[in-house]
Amino acid sequence: MSYVIEMLNIRKEFPGIVANDNITLQVKQGEIHALLGENGAGKSTLMNVLFGLYQPEKGEIKVRGESVKITDPNVANRLGIGMVHQHFMLVDTFTVTENIILGSEPRKKGTVDIKKAEKEVERLSQLYGLRVDPKAKIRDISVGMQQRVEILKTLYRGAEILIFDEPTAVLTPQEIKELIEIMRVLIREGKSIILITHKLKEIMQVCDRCTVIRKGEGIGTVNVPDTNPNELASLMVGREVTFSTEKQPAQPKEVTLAIQDLNVKDARHVDMVKGLNLKVNAGEIVGLAGVDGNGQSELIEAITGLRKVDSGEVMLNGKSITNLTPRKVTEAGISHIPQDRHRFGLVLDFPIGENMVLQTYHHEPFSKKGVLRYKEIYNKAKALIEEYDVRTPSVYTKARALSGGNQQKAIIGREVDRSPDLIIAAQPTRGLDVGAIEFIHKKLIEERDKGRAVLLLSFELDEIMNLSDRIAVMFGGSIVAEVKPEDTTEQELGLLMAGSKQQKAGGQ
Amino acid sequence: MFSNRLVNILIPLISVFLGLLVGAFIMLGFGYNPLTGYLSLWEGAFGDSYFFGETLRQVTPYILSGLAVAFAFRTGLFNIGVEGQVIMGWLASVWVGLAIDAPMIIHLPLAILAAALAGAAWGFLPGLLKAKLGVHEVIVTIMMNYIALYTSNALVRNVISDGQDRTERIPETASLTSEWLAALTQYSRLHYGLLIALFAAAIMWFILNQTTRGYELRSVGFNQDASRYAGMNVGRNIILSMVISGAFAGLAGAMEGIGTFGYQSVKGGFTNIGFDGIAVALLGGNAAVGVVLAAILFGTLKVGALNMPTSAGVPTELVDIVIAMIIFFVASSYMIRWFLLKMKKEGK
Numbered sequence: 092m093s094y095v096i097e098m099l100n101i102r103k104e105f106p107g108i109v110a111n112d113n114i115t116l117q118v119k120q121g122e123i124h125a126l127l128g129e130n131g132a133g134k135s136t137l138m139n140v141l142f143g144l145y146q147p148e149k150g151e152i153k154v155r156g157e158s159v160k161i162t163d164p165n166v167a168n169r170l171g172i173g174m175v176h177q178h179f180m181l182v183d184t185f186t187v188t189e190n191i192i193l194g195s196e197p198r199k200k201g202t203v204d205i206k207k208a209e210k211e212v213e214r215l216s217q218l219y220g221l222r223v224d225p226k227a228k229i230r231d232i233s234v235g236m237q238q239r240v241e242i243l244k245t246l247y248r249g250a251e252i253l254i255f256d257e258p259t260a261v262l263t264p265q266e267i268k269e270l271i272e273i274m275r276v277l278i279r280e281g282k283s284i285i286l287i288t289h290k291l292k293e294i295m296q297v298c299d300r301c302t303v304i305r306k307g308e309g310i311g312t313v314n315v316p317d318t319n320p321n322e323l324a325s326l327m328v329g330r331e332v333t334f335s336t337e338k339q340p341a342q343p344k345e346v347t348l349a350i351q352d353l354n355v356k357d358a359r360h361v362d363m364v365k366g367l368n369l370k371v372n373a374g375e376i377v378g379l380a381g382v383d384g385n386g387q388s389e390l391i392e393a394i395t396g397l398r399k400v401d402s403g404e405v406m407l408n409g410k411s412i413t414n415l416t417p418r419k420v421t422e423a424g425i426s427h428i429p430q431d432r433h434r435f436g437l438v439l440d441f442p443i444g445e446n447m448v449l450q451t452y453h454h455e456p457f458s459k460k461g462v463l464r465y466k467e468i469y470n471k472a473k474a475l476i477e478e479y480d481v482r483t484p485s486v487y488t489k490a491r492a493l494s495g496g497n498q499q500k501a502i503i504g505r506e507v508d509r510s511p512d513l514i515i516a517a518q519p520t521r522g523l524d525v526g527a528i529e530f531i532h533k534k535l536i537e538e539r540d541k542g543r544a545v546l547l548l549s550f551e552l553d554e555i556m557n558l559s560d561r562i563a564v565m566f567g568g569s570i571v572a573e574v575k576p577e578d579t580t581e582q583e584l585g586l587l588m589a590g591s592k593q594q595k596a597g598g599q
Numbered sequence: 600m601f602s603n604r605l606v607n608i609l610i611p612l613i614s615v616f617l618g619l620l621v622g623a624f625i626m627l628g629f630g631y632n633p634l635t636g637y638l639s640l641w642e643g644a645f646g647d648s649y650f651f652g653e654t655l656r657q658v659t660p661y662i663l664s665g666l667a668v669a670f671a672f673r674t675g676l677f678n679i680g681v682e683g684q685v686i687m688g689w690l691a692s693v694w695v696g697l698a699i700d701a702p703m704i705i706h707l708p709l710a711i712l713a714a715a716l717a718g719a720a721w722g723f724l725p726g727l728l729k730a731k732l733g734v735h736e737v738i739v740t741i742m743m744n745y746i747a748l749y750t751s752n753a754l755v756r757n758v759i760s761d762g763q764d765r766t767e768r769i770p771e772t773a774s775l776t777s778e779w780l781a782a783l784t785q786y787s788r789l790h791y792g793l794l795i796a797l798f799a800a801a802i803m804w805f806i807l808n809q810t811t812r813g814y815e816l817r818s819v820g821f822n823q824d825a826s827r828y829a830g831m832n833v834g835r836n837i838i839l840s841m842v843i844s845g846a847f848a849g850l851a852g853a854m855e856g857i858g859t860f861g862y863q864s865v866k867g868g869f870t871n872i873g874f875d876g877i878a879v880a881l882l883g884g885n886a887a888v889g890v891v892l893a894a895i896l897f898g899t900l901k902v903g904a905l906n907m908p909t910s911a912g913v914p915t916e917l918v919d920i921v922i923a924m925i926i927f928f929v930a931s932s933y934m935i936r937w938f939l940l941k942m943k944k945e946g947k
Binding site: 395397416417418419420421422427429434435436437438439440441445449450452453458461462463 | 808809810811812813814817818821822824825826827828829830831832
């Protein structure tokens, strides 16, 4: 049995915490090996140790049976270890080829030999079935293609062992399928893969073995064919996890949000929302299904006042909120859990405590006559952090320092706590682990049961099917179908999302 | 080994030390004794109460111009226009000083207010252009500096005086000068402005850290998208930040106009108070207390340096190089931070 990578009894400490304790990870040649753990369990730390960004306090790393010391990422590269980062490290204004060769450019008489590089990129992309246009600029290509560029970057540098850091978090279902296909091709061509993830479905689908870590400790390694999602989940979380969220049938009441003939343009003046009609009632969760880029983001931005409505009307509780400022929309009774939590949801350089009053700082008791009352602010923050199980060293810690799941729980706490009439949740569980997902799903259903209207945007069909009382499928800027989750299947939804209208089409 | 807080304090200290060190080598290279050089600098800044008074006098406008740069910076804006705002504040304070006849209790506050308003107006325009049209504030403020310089010159020559190179001296009722402070410091030009500068530092701290307005300004400085999402008016905050920054700068001008000099003159070039303010803000970490400390350092260097040619024979040009070296090391503090973090990593 030959291992390409062995990380034996790794221990890594940071001031005050042990991030990795006695973790062993052994990856066989030619396998896809999953590294499973909750957010903050220490997966990234372990991989950063392997990639040479951190030095372990204890333990041994062997590559192809030989003990090595990986002091920095260059050493890792030389050993054939490549990392596909979750947040792409690409220069937007450079072409695909320029990005791939960045740092190891082929030279000819002191200039970059771009022709040769393009040919090499072409060759590699043919070999591994990674469709990319070597001459396209990064800013013009899709997220899926950007990821393929990241993969090519590692292959170009001769990587034999590829680490994928939560690669599917940013992809659409179709792109996920393609990625899985690419991973299989890579294996066939003799590469080995470490897949960092907390999506159990993907592990079951594509991985050979799976190493689980929990709170920094190695729990063990299992053969994927011999296990099931439930077992993996409880290994990861350390307790039983329920998957399909328990909920009573919805009891929809009066119409909370009503959208009529809405048209919205994006920054380039392209019509992104076209004549859209949608109603969300109090006490129900309406799931907005669709492939990314069909106007969902623009719709939500238009409702929340972040983007101008071109024509049409948005009504909340019978009153028009069309083209109101974000503040007025918020105070009219809408909470918004934004899709991009780093860009919109948080001021990352503020303490998490100050982030908890981002919309309410100008109200009593958080301020009086324009003067902040930090005691009240932090008391509120402490209460929310407690209630929503946000794990942070203190309320004074910068939001940036929290893990993604905890940042999201903080945002949800802040948004739900305002007791809004309508909660807009855009990809509320993106990139989170099952424990956090379960928690957030429960909260959303709780809010529904309290009689609030919930509009849920998600690219995860599971989530849509699980949570929604009604599903509105968005395609090409309008609602092309409305279905009940119990009357439909993922296949049918997939077809509707792709624009085939054999269902009784057309909004209401 | 070092906490983050310690790193933040160490960086400016090390910068200053490195600047002095390189300065010493430069003096050595040109055949001057750095020890005598620095000793005469110290003498020139703190040697007797006259020098001490002059140092404090120089610190005063630096505090205000430093605050001006720092305030804008905290809102994510780079106000290069402090220089022009200083000139306009200077002009306005002198003009009000000359144009109005009133008892001191009205006249002096009016002159100070005029300076703040003039600076604020000079900051308002770039703020407006940035907020409404997205024009970069750096370009606009640089140009505004020139407009301020020549507007002031034209007004001094043609409107406030009759073709003279400088205005009349302002009357006592509009002056910040203090018999008492002057007497205390062997008749240096130290004036009451220092109290205004320190008060302004407290105001800046209060606005930014204690008010809802400051919460918005900081939020906009860190993340405009999140601020918009949270319902803040990003454009209005940008304008306001430039206005407040400009007001601080205008006050710095008043310190010179109705404090140190008592007149405005036709200027051949910039005062550099505003540009030095950038370095002061940088060295002070854009925080109120830091700015005060950095201004003290800059004032000390500026005034102490005057003594170096006479008592150590070091030419003023070399003195300027030494000061520039210190600023250089402060500006490249990233290098020092990187070094400290590396030591921190390995020290464990």
